[in-house]
Amino acid sequence: MQYKVIKNVPNHVKLQDKGTSKLWPEFMFHDLVSNANWLKLFELFPEVQFSLMANDEIIGVANCLPYFWDKSFEELPERGWDWVLEKGINDKLNNIKANTLNGLQIAVNKEHQGKGISSVIVKEMISIARDNGFKYVTIPVRPSLKSKYPLIPIDNYIKWERKDGLPFDPWLRVHVRLGGKIIKPCHKAMYIPGTIAEWEEWTKMKFFETGDYVIQGALKPVKINLEKDIGEYIEPNVWVLHEVD
Numbered sequence: 001m002q003y004k005v006i007k008n009v010p011n012h013v014k015l016q017d018k019g020t021s022k023l024w025p026e027f028m029f030h031d032l033v034s035n036a037n038w039l040k041l042f043e044l045f046p047e048v049q050f051s052l053m054a055n056d057e058i059i060g061v062a063n064c065l066p067y068f069w070d071k072s073f074e075e076l077p078e079r080g081w082d083w084v085l086e087k088g089i090n091d092k093l094n095n096i097k098a099n100t101l102n103g104l105q106i107a108v109n110k111e112h113q114g115k116g117i118s119s120v121i122v123k124e125m126i127s128i129a130r131d132n133g134f135k136y137v138t139i140p141v142r143p144s145l146k147s148k149y150p151l152i153p154i155d156n157y158i159k160w161e162r163k164d165g166l167p168f169d170p171w172l173r174v175h176v177r178l179g180g181k182i183i184k185p186c187h188k189a190m191y192i193p194g195t196i197a198e199w200e201e202w203t204k205m206k207f208f209e210t211g212d213y214v215i216q217g218a219l220k221p222v223k224i225n226l227e228k229d230i231g232e233y234i235e236p237n238v239w240v241l242h243e244v245d
């Protein structure tokens with residue numbers, strides 16, 4: 001298949017509008033930091049928002065932002081995704097020169113998953129970093145099969161390996177195959193609070209008592225507190241580092 005990279009497009013909207021099954025569970029659209037900042041990506045960094053087209057169809061999208069980091073990557077923060085979105089925007093607004101590219105989202109149209117397209121997108125991110133003179137790409141990765149094992153700590157899950165020594169998780173495997181290094185989990189990568197009514201709407205479930213609930217698509221249980229009328233989901237991700245050759 002021939003791919004074309006299209007830059008400067010609000011690609012997140014286009015892929016969601018394609019009418020295919022949703023790529024993200026509904027609650028993922030309610031991260032506070034994301035909702036306060038997502039559109040700024042397209043104002044401040046249009047050149048690093050891109051789509052992959054094949055036969056006039058958008059088959060994948062990617063969103064990135066540059067930021068400045070001069071410490072060890074082992075010290076990347078626990079607030080992973082939320083932190084890096086705020087950091088990149090603040091660096092830009094304060095004229096701090098970025099030296100690292102961060103991948104925020106890679107999504108492949110359902111009809112085209114399993115064809116290796118995500119690797120094309122990761123390679124394109126690395127190539128954008130190279131064009132900008134950056135040495136590294138970081139990604140707070142959302143392991144794609146973790147939601148099937150919500151009770152297993154992410155620290156254990158990321159160590160699961162197949163017989164060939166590659167990660168059990170297919171999305172982590174893509175990164176490792178491309179030379180990516182698993183740095184460490186970021187346990188508070190996203191914070192998604194909502195009222196009980198909102199969580200019932202997002203999950204199509206009913207919550208009759210306070211407790212921890214396993215919810216489809218969530219990487220760990222969601223804490224529901226009826227007395228305080230709040231449900232809280234703190235998503236764990238994994239910091240992955242790609243070195244630009």
Ligand SMILES: CC(C)(COP(=O)(O)OP(=O)(O)OC[C@H]1O[C@@H](n2cnc3c(N)ncnc32)[C@H](O)[C@@H]1OP(=O)(O)O)[C@@H](O)C(=O)NCCC(=O)NCCS
Binds near residue numbers: 106119142
């Ligand atoms: C994660 C995602 C980007 C991977 O994209 P992709 O182009 O389908 O990935 P690939 O075709 O390279 O497949 C990668 C591996 O996953 C496997 N895979 C693909 N779909 C799978 C599924 N539904 N279940 C299990 N494994 C699957 C492939 O077989 C491959 O494994 P291999 O190493 O044994 O060859 C894509 O599934 C997606 O967009 N998911 C929804 C959004 C998301 O979670 N994005 C990532 C967080 S930013």
